[in-house]
Amino acid sequence: MKRIGLMGCGTVADYGHIPVILNTPGLTLHAVFDPDPQRLRFVQEKFGLANTYQDEASFFASGIDAVTVTSPAPCHLANIRAASRAGKHVLCEKPLGMTEDECREMIDCTARAGVMLFTGFDYRFxxxxxxxxxxxxxxxxxxxxxxxxxxxxxxxxxxxxxxxxxxxxxxxxxxxxxxxxxxxxxxxxxxxxxxxxxxxxxxxxxxxxxxxxxxxxxxxxxxxxxxxxxxxxxxxxxxxxxxxxxxxxxxxxxxxxxxxxxxxxxxxxxxxxxxxxxxxxxxxxxxxxNFAALYEHFRDALAQGGSDVLPTGLDGLMAxxxxxxxxxxxxxxxxxxxx
Ligand SMILES: NC(=O)c1ccc[n+]([C@@H]2O[C@H](COP(=O)([O-])OP(=O)(O)OC[C@H]3O[C@@H](n4cnc5c(N)ncnc54)[C@H](O)[C@@H]3O)[C@@H](O)[C@H]2O)c1
The missing domain is CATH 3.30.360.10 (Dihydrodipicolinate Reductase; domain 2)
Structure with missing residues (x-):
């Protein structure tokens, strides 16, 4: 069972990512992070989540295997930098970054940390x-x-x-x-x-x-x-x-x-x-x-240490x-x- 941490408890997390992670065999939604306490309370009550964090360090120390980034696009780089520092694999919502340079930095920092980076282009699935x-x-x-x-x-x-x-x-x-x-x-x-x-x-x-x-x-x-x-x-x-x-x-x-x-x-x-x-x-x-297939492939990538199917950081960069x-x-x- 792989433990997912989710960063950004907004609209797409609510209708897409959270329910799908909760329903994907082999994945568990272990922790969620959001700087907004109201959003944390909302998803905690709606989905019965146990571990909610406003503090990033505690979120990363909670025992997660990987993160999914569903914050607004201008926050993706900071979230991915933090995930890399913590040694966590990343599935990031589109657009991957605000600029090509941001995307390059995401690709570089995840590669240096030895963690995988995927872009959540769920339309492909x-x-x-x-x-x-x-x-x-x-x-x-x-x-x-x-x-x-x-x-x-x-x-x-x-x-x-x-x-x-x-x-x-x-x-x-x-x-x-x-x-x-x-x-x-x-x-x-x-x-x-x-x-x-x-x-x-x-x-x-x-x-x-x-x-x-x-x-x-x-x-x-x-x-x-x-x-x-x-x-x-x-x-x-x-x-x-x-x-x-x-x-x-x-x-x-x-x-x-x-x-x-x-x-x-x-x-x-x-x-x-x-x-x-x-x-x-x-x-x-x-x-x-199709968020469900996206997470089935993410689960398989976490189990196998790679994926031939999931859109990469480079795919996110190009778009x-x-x-x-x-x-x-x-x-x-x-x-x-x-x-
Ligand atoms: N794949 C899709 O079909 C799809 C659909 C909608 C949105 N999206 C993408 O998902 C991302 C989120 O979109 P949304 O519509 O849910 O936005 P939203 O504004 O509804 O929610 C964003 C959430 O992130 C939180 N947040 C703010 N700063 C943060 C930070 N530094 N770290 C973590 N969380 C932070 C906010 O408090 C909020 O709860 C965007 O990149 C958007 O483009 C994708």
């Missing part, structure tokens, strides 16, 4: 993502030439009701925009999928963006990536698609075009199909996230680097950027 990769490997659509990956949504909306029922600015959304906006925060998943499905490194990229609202970073962005294989990927990400609407809608799709066919995934329509010269092949729909450089280039050009 969705049965839909794995089915798409299988179709590609089987040559079902011939040579993969074009990927169009779209996620446009309201990022929880511009305003939310506070305890008094008043509409106030949504601090969570503002935080995500301050950290770099939709491509840095969400688009890293799509960038990683493009690298995963093509099996090919990104050679060059260009970006375009729009400022729907008053943020430094563009809140609606397009990224065009050219892969070594010759394939092209387009990622479209928005945080301002209906962000002020009473009844928001969203779009989440993958389209992969090959020389002999097409693969489509549509989250809202619940479509996963492949069509080629032989007909249309429909597979059961699956959501885009963080591309998304950050693309966003920064737009901010530097745009009159609305750095107001």
């Amino acid at each position: 969705s049965p839909a993502a794995l089915q798409i990769r299988q179709w590609l490997r089987d040559g079902a659509i011939g040579d993969l030439r074009s990927l169009r990956l779209i996620y446009i949504w309201n990022c929880h909306g511009k305003r939310q009701r506070n305890d008094q029922g008043l509409l106030v600015e949504n601090a969570r959304r503002q935080g995500r925009m301050d950290e770099g906006g939709p491509m840095v925060d969400c688009g890293v998943h799509q960038i990683d999928l493009a690298r995963f499905w093509t099996g090919s490194e990104v050679q060059s990229w260009t970006a375009a963006g729009a400022w729907v609202d008053e943020y430094d970073a563009p809140d609606h962005m397009y990224l065009h990536m050219q892969h070594d294989s010759g394939a092209h990927s387009m990622v479209e990400i928005s945080y301002s698609y209906c962000h002020t609407c009473q009844q928001p809608v969203n779009v989440f799709t993958y389209d992969l075009i090959g020389t002999k066919g097409l693969i489509r995934y549509d989250r809202n329509a619940k479509i996963l199909d492949m069509r080629n010269q032989d007909g249309v092949f429909t597979m059961p729909f699956a959501p885009e996230k 963080a680097k591309i998304s950050r450089e693309a966003t920064d280039a737009l901010v530097a050009q745009c009159p609305r950027g750095s107001k």
Whole structure:
């Protein structure tokens, strides 16, 4: 049984990581850390957790084998430095770091400490993502030439009701925009999928963006990536698609075009199909996230001392680097950027 310590008891820990760790055979959630006592109390009561820490040293001394980092992205480097000093393996949420340099330091400090570092790109483990990769490997659509990956949504909306029922600015959304906006925060998943499905490194990229609202970073962005294989990927990400609407809608799709066919995934329509010269092949729909498989692979990596399957620190670095450089280039050009 491997004992996991979790750093950052916020939203994704609450709906994803904590329940999944608790349900993964071979793992136990031994300790959780958060500087916010309210968040600690919330998860302690909700999940019946015994060991909760506001003090990092006590958390690391509690007898854990590995940590999972689910704090906000600007805290990841400090958390990973501390885990390395304590000799603990790390599974870190995306985006791995705020910059390429931060990611390099994470890779270096974990390597020096002799501990493993993995990036929590859970989209890779969705049965839909794995089915798409299988179709590609089987040559079902011939040579993969074009990927169009779209996620446009309201990022929880511009305003939310506070305890008094008043509409106030949504601090969570503002935080995500301050950290770099939709491509840095969400688009890293799509960038990683493009690298995963093509099996090919990104050679060059260009970006375009729009400022729907008053943020430094563009809140609606397009990224065009050219892969070594010759394939092209387009990622479209928005945080301002209906962000002020009473009844928001969203779009989440993958389209992969090959020389002999097409693969489509549509989250809202619940479509996963492949069509080629032989007909249309429909597979059961699956959501885009799969934390359960992520933790099964993390458990196996801890048992075996390595993994051929889990996304690495370098995978996290590549997605963080591309998304950050693309966003920064737009901010530097745009009159609305750095107001
Ligand atoms: N894979 C996914 O699908 C997915 C979904 C949502 C968020 N995320 C990622 O997960 C991370 C957390 O996102 P969230 O939405 O849960 O954020 P959140 O703001 O809801 O929660 C973050 C928690 O971390 C705590 N925290 C603050 N400073 C800390 C520190 N120094 N060390 C440890 N904990 C600290 C906060 O008190 C809070 O409880 C981000 O990197 C985000 O991009 C991933």
